[in-house]
Amino acid sequence: MIKLQHVAMSYGGKELLSDMSLSLAPGSFHFLTGPSGAGKTTFLKLCYAELLPSTGQLTLFGKDALGMTRDDIAGIRQRIGVVHQDCQFLEHLSVEENVALPMTVSRRPVNAGELHELLGWVGLKHRREALPAQLSGGERQRAALARAIIMSPDVILADEPTGNLDWEMSLRLLSLLTELNRMGKTVVIATHDLNLIRQAKAQVSARVLRIANRRLQHAGADL
Amino acid sequence: MRAPLSLLKSERPGADRVVPPTGFTARLTLLTAAAMAFLAVFALALSLATGRLADRWADSLARSATIRISAPPDQMEAQVAAVLAVLKTTPGVASDRVLGNDEMKDLLKPWFGPDLPVDALPLPKLIAVTETNTGIDSEGLRLRLQAEAPGAVFDDHTRWRRPLVAAAERLRLLGLMSLVLIFGAMAGMITLAAQAALAANGQVIATLRLVGARDTFIARAFVRRFTLRGLAGAGLGVLLGMAAMAALPSANEAGGFLTGLGFSGWGWFWPLIIPPVAAIVAYGATRFAAARMLRRIR
Incomplete structure (x- = not known):
């Protein structure tokens, strides 16, 4: 699905990530940890081709990322749902319109019933006409998750999704992600919250990846 | 589109x-x-x-010409008659007309004012010629006028029409x-x-x-x-x-x-x-x- 072979990433002459090799299998659940500034976000950006490797090979759904056109990358992103810490909403659109955005940009018809069902699943049915600025931190993250999964992607990448949430809301978001994993989705969560990782142990078989000194270390054991 | x-x-x-x-x-x-x-x-x-404007100048002026006759007063009538006779037998002439004193006065009014004593001035006679669509052989007409009426000058307006049309274009x-x-x-x-x-x-x-x-x-x-x-x-x-x-x-x-x-x-x-x-x-x-x-x- 997503495969990195000896991938390195440099920016401005400085190497941010070195010799990374990893293969994300379908239906797997990974936590990506490491100190702030270790390169977790850079790693995730490689996974959805916002950044391309300086050296090594990155394969997304069987295609070499370096050989992809911009349209190819757009197609890949319709198969990868991304949840950012800052959510990246279009602030002038309602929650409902933001959640439906991946359908809109791919020119697919939006089924109102399914959309409302999805909003209900993340607990935002009553907030569907609100603007993003009117949402709380937890509501924003859940809306971002709903947007990430509306196209039923194969992979969900979440970058510090609980960074601004209280513990109760973090657990709620985690349970949504583990439920998606049980549906067969591949999930990668970048976080430095070890309590969250421990909590996930009870719900799902997850592997932990750690970025330290620019390299990927496989913790190996299931939590 | x-x-x-x-x-x-x-x-x-x-x-x-x-x-x-x-x-x-x-x-x-x-x-x-x-x-x-x-x-x-x-x-x-x-x-x-x-x-x-360019079309109008090109069209209307292309089909008009003027003959100016400058001669001593005692020869003027004879030369005008000779020119008219030549024009009658010139192919391409649709009509001709000798300009009267009033028309001459109108032409000169912008320069000399309305009270110009035209009769007292030794002005040349002007004959306005309208051409047919086929036009006049200008060079041939000039040669015939030179022979029949030495005081007559044929002006087909080419000299000043061309720069005007060029300016409009x-x-x-x-x-x-x-x-x-x-x-x-x-x-x-x-x-x-x-x-x-x-x-x-x-x-x-x-x-x-x-x-x-x-x-x-x-x-x-x-x-x-x-x-x-x-x-x-x-x-x-x-x-x-x-x-x-x-x-x-x-x-x-x-x-x-x-x-x-x-x-x-x-x-x-x-x-x-x-x-x-x-x-x-x-x-x-x-x-x-x-x-x-x-x-x-x-």
Whole structure:
């Protein structure tokens, strides 16, 4: 699905990530940890081709990322749902319109019933006409998750999704992600919250990846 | 043409709303399109008017000529009769007419005033000649006049008609060049406005890319908006321009060229092509700006 072979990433002459090799299998659940500034976000950006490797090979759904056109990358992103810490909403659109955005940009018809069902699943049915600025931190993250999964992607990448949430809301978001994993989705969560990782142990078989000194270390054991 | 037209209908309300309204660039585009269309109406009017003038001068003067007879008073009548006799047997002459004293007085009035004693002056006689469509063999007629009436000089107006027609043609060309420059300037301004809008919406573009939007979708959202603004602004400018043209004094002899600057008859429909042309210019300019900008954002 997503495969990195000896991938390195440099920016401005400085190497941010070195010799990374990893293969994300379908239906797997990974936590990506490491100190702030270790390169977790850079790693995730490689996974959805916002950044391309300086050296090594990155394969997304069987295609070499370096050989992809911009349209190819757009197609890949319709198969990868991304949840950012800052959510990246279009602030002038309602929650409902933001959640439906991946359908809109791919020119697919939006089924109102399914959309409302999805909003209900993340607990935002009553907030569907609100603007993003009117949402709380937890509501924003859940809306971002709903947007990430509306196209039923194969992979969900979440970058510090609980960074601004209280513990109760973090657990709620985690349970949504583990439920998606049980549906067969591949999930990668970048976080430095070890309590969250421990909590996930009870719900799902997850592997932990750690970025330290620019390299990927496989913790190996299931939590 | 199909692409700009297809832009006018939005395929889905949501698709049209992904780009937030940007007041500054919207106003700038509208104002630019309106101002340029207003100027384009005048450039078009200038082109059409000078075209009409060039045609009129070329047509009417090409078929008229003058014979001037300068002779001592006692020979004048005989030479006039000789010239008229020559003209009667010259192929290509539709009519001829000796100008009377009153007509001579009218001709000289602008220089000498209304009280000129024409009878007391040794003025030459003038014969106005109208040619048929086939025209006169000017050189042949000159040779015959030289033989029959030595005081007669044939003037087919070529000498001063040509520079006048050439000047009118140049003015027409200048009008057309002005139109090209106006639309070029409009394209430049709209490109800048579109670039400003794209730069101001960098975060929107990043979000659209994140959720899998292709370049064509993102570009289309901007292009549609700017095309419609170009169309609306140009429509407004053309309306104002046509109103201004309608307010110009109507054509008359005393005003000459200046009062004939407006449109006439079917010519009033010509400015209506300006808004669609402006829309096409806006479409092309925004597509260019969007393609260039999107290539730089991954």
